[in-house]
Amino acid sequence: MDMTNSSAVVDSRCSVMFHPVSTDRASAGRVDGPGPGRPWSAVMNSREHDDYATEGMPPPLSPDSGDLKITDGPAPGAGRSDDELLRRIAEWGIERRQWLVGFPVNLDFDYRPLADFLAVSLxxxxxxxxxxxxxxxxxxxxxxxxxxxxxxxxxxxxxxxxxxxxxxxxxxxxxxxxxxxxxxxxxxxxxxxxxxxxxxxxxxxxxxxxxxxxxxxxxxxxxxxxxxxxxxxxxxxxxxxxxxxxxxxxxxxxxxxxxxxxxxxxxxxxxxxxxxxxxxxxxxxxxxxxxxxxxxxxxxxxxxxxxxxxxxxxxxxxxxxxxxxxxxxxxxxxxxxxxxxxxxxxGLNPLLIWWALRRLGRDGLAERARHCLDIAEYAERLLAAGGAEPRRCPHSVIVSFDRPSERVLRDWHLLDSGDRTHFVAMPHITRDHVERLCRDLGGARR
Ligand SMILES: Cc1ncc(COP(=O)(O)O)c(C=O)c1O
CATH class of the missing domain: 3.40.640.10 (Type I PLP-dependent aspartate aminotransferase-like (Major domain))
Known part of the structure; x- marks a missing residue:
């Protein structure tokens, strides 16, 4: 089954999904392995990652706590500069969907059409x-x-x-x-x-x-x-x-x-x-x-x-x-x-969940589940090809593999579990995420 097509089907069926994951910041190309006779584990901590690491990745925003201080009256930044800061943090959060592959949360949603309810006390x-x-x-x-x-x-x-x-x-x-x-x-x-x-x-x-x-x-x-x-x-x-x-x-x-x-x-x-x-x-x-x-x-x-x-x-x-x-x-x-x-x-969450389910229906949820299982299978295959020793329980969307470097853990939002970490195939994750992760693990440059 061609996963590119299958995720396209999911995207078109589920109108609660956010805009399709963009690939302009990241390659959607072929997977470059770590090279003959060279398992990924051998290059996971090598210098060559350091440049590749942040390619296309927006840096985390850490506002100065002094700027966030709440004062007796309206703060000097209250208004346009606060709005600008918050807008940039929100954009950063939205961009994380390109990189978050280690937590059981779906980032593919957009409830902004329901923004009127931010002015109602439910x-x-x-x-x-x-x-x-x-x-x-x-x-x-x-x-x-x-x-x-x-x-x-x-x-x-x-x-x-x-x-x-x-x-x-x-x-x-x-x-x-x-x-x-x-x-x-x-x-x-x-x-x-x-x-x-x-x-x-x-x-x-x-x-x-x-x-x-x-x-x-x-x-x-x-x-x-x-x-x-x-x-x-x-x-x-x-x-x-x-x-x-x-x-x-x-x-x-x-x-x-x-x-x-x-x-x-x-x-x-x-x-x-x-x-x-x-x-x-x-x-x-x-x-x-x-x-x-x-x-x-x-x-x-x-x-x-x-x-x-x-x-x-x-x-x-x-x-x-x-x-x-x-x-x-x-x-x-x-x-x-x-x-x-x-x-x-x-009272807001019931409304959001209802809105999402009305768009997805049972069939949309089934499609999502199948998509996640397909992505998990794909990740398992690619990680195995790279020597990262993946393991997956039956019917699971989680693939554990050998712990990569601190930098890879941080960039890809992966959890540190001793000598292992976990890839979690959620609805926002596509083949492109898997391929970019595996390229990063392999340290291969495009
Ligand atoms: C199986 C399982 N049970 C319970 C929880 C706890 O849920 P929450 O963090 O929403 O309280 C989680 C969260 O990841 C979970 O995966």
Whole structure:
């Protein structure tokens, strides 16, 4: 399949996408390898990179903190010079899409047509399903988004409810808290590769997390989970399964968890699925099968800023309706029902997500997922050809490879993970990014 064409299809289908990635600053040509008998690792730290490094790359802007100081009255720079500074920072941020290949965020979006809402105070306080005393909300849009995600997560209509959160961590806190409320004497389990925030919020609940090893495919070893449960006979379990880990993109086999725990004698289980990353990838992989409510989940988290793309973080959480009963109450101060974790709630994000999803639809999301998987495969091939020892878990858009120089890590926005780093194929990434990265790794000049 020709990826250049395929990304063009994605661009034309998804009108939420920003202007097509421009190639005038960067070569879209052939991949120059590191040369016969010369693996990239041999040249990754060599001097010849230093010039190549910044070619076409806008330098980071670091405004002087003195210039940013807020004063008693309007500051001397307030007005045109501040606007100019902010415009340049925004341009720099937009330009990063050419270089950011190491984080699970999509940079291909443009919500500027909705700029009027920057002059409206939106607040979705309370439940998305009941109006509140505060009239400027976007709750009907939020409900439309939640209904859509319920379908993606394999729920029957009306079976689940939720809300739009501030990100994956809040969604996971919400889901795990439901489990702990159901079973206060539960043991909390998650895979060793679960997101780092799991440790933070376990501390919030004054609980330990029992970490379960991952298997060869990067997913939680379900037999090891069952064995861990057997060591706590009679205790209920709250299990956080991850679909798309942050570092490898591997997915736990959610459908196998409930039956395995039943065999291990666990009668009371709350199964929360952290699909912050993979929740908008695996549902679109042909033949992948059930991964969320249809795989026995009680609650599910998905990110808004990862595959969809948003200017600020956001998340979606859904849970089986009956499990929300215990956390639902009426808030007289704002005249609404509430099952959410926070007070005031962001009313802009639901609008942005709805707007993006109306343009993409399910087919557009599927196209994006396929695009990311194709790009990951392409990166794996090119990195292997250059001797960078790539590895990729099944169905993952993350390709780990040998750690390059500090300079390459910084320029390409790659995370330092010891002797490895990670390429993350997100919707804004094209073949051109892969080729430029590989040329940079190889130190080859055009
Ligand atoms: C699998 C997974 N879970 C949870 C999170 C936390 O999400 P957030 O940073 O939006 O709170 C992330 C973020 O990268 C993630 O990848």
């Amino acid at each position: 607040n979705n306080v309370g439940s998305p399903y009941t109006p509140s005393g505060y009239q400027m909300s976007t709750k009907p849009f939020e409900r439309a988004v939640l209904d859509f995600f319920a379908g993606v997560a394999g729920a029957e209509p009306g079976e689940v409810e939720g809300y739009i959160t501030n990100g994956g961590t809040e969604s996971n806190i919400f889901g795990v808290r439901l489990g702990i409320r159901r079973y206060p004497d539960a043991v909390f389990y998650a895979s060793a590769d679960a997101h780092y925030s799991v440790d933070k919020f376990a501390a919030l609940f004054s609980m330990d997390v029992t970490k379960v090893d991952v298997g060869a495919d990067g997913g939680m070893d379900i037999e090891a989970l069952a064995d861990a449960c057997r060591r706590h006979p009679g205790r209920p379990a709250v299990v956080l399964a991850t679909v798309g880990t942050t570092m490898t993109g591997a997915a736990d086999d959610v459908a196998a968890i409930r039956p395995a725990l039943r065999r291990a004698g666990v009668e009371r289980l709350h199964l929360h699925v952290d699909g912050a990353f993979g929740g908008l990838i695996v549902p679109f992989i042909d033949g992948y099968g059930p991964w969320a409510f249809d795989a026995g989940a009680d609650s599910v988290a998905v990110s808004g800023h990862k595959m969809i793309g948003l200017p600020v973080p956001s998340g979606i959480v859904l849970a089986r309706r009956e499990q929300l009963e215990g956390v639902r109450h009426y808030l007289p101060q704002v005249d609404t029902d509430d099952h959410t974790l926070t007070g005031s709630r962001n």
